[in-house]
Amino acid sequence: MANVFYMELNDLNYELERSAEILRVLAHPVRLQIVHQLLEKNALNVTELQKILKLPQSTVSQHLHKMRNHKVLSHERKGTEVFYRVDDKQVKQTVHILMG
Template identity: 40%
Template sequence: MAKGLAHPARAAIVAALAHRSVLTAGEIVGLSGLAQSTVSQHLRVLRKSGILSTRREGPRVWYRLDPRVLRSMAAELDRLSDESVPSPTGPTP
């Protein structure tokens, strides 16, 4: 999953989908300003990482964040925030 988010363009695609719920590749191209082929490559990586799910309607493919992955990511972030991480400046009063 981390590899899927490792590129700034993929992180931007994920952010756009978090904001808009579902988008087609063409809409993502319009929002990102990237070439269609570049967006397609990034969408492929995100799908293989399990971050995105797709739904086909005729010639269009709709992309959305997979809710199971979102729950998993949220749980992992919660776990990380609950761990005791020492402050670089020492304990806070």
């Protein structure tokens, strides 16, 4: 019985740690805008995001890199382009809560 309790506690701790990590990564207006666009349009590459957000390509790339490293975004290479999307259910839920 004690093992079940510790397993549930470990699962809860993992969920809380992941939630905190997601919030830390999304704690920048540009990153929130990027995730919002990806949720609306499903998948976009850097050039498409750069045009939508009217930001330098290097700025968009830096934010994508950070979110990708923290597994907030997933990506898929198609030829020479990389398309980004939000697949993580917890990230989607967090963004919907934040964006109202």
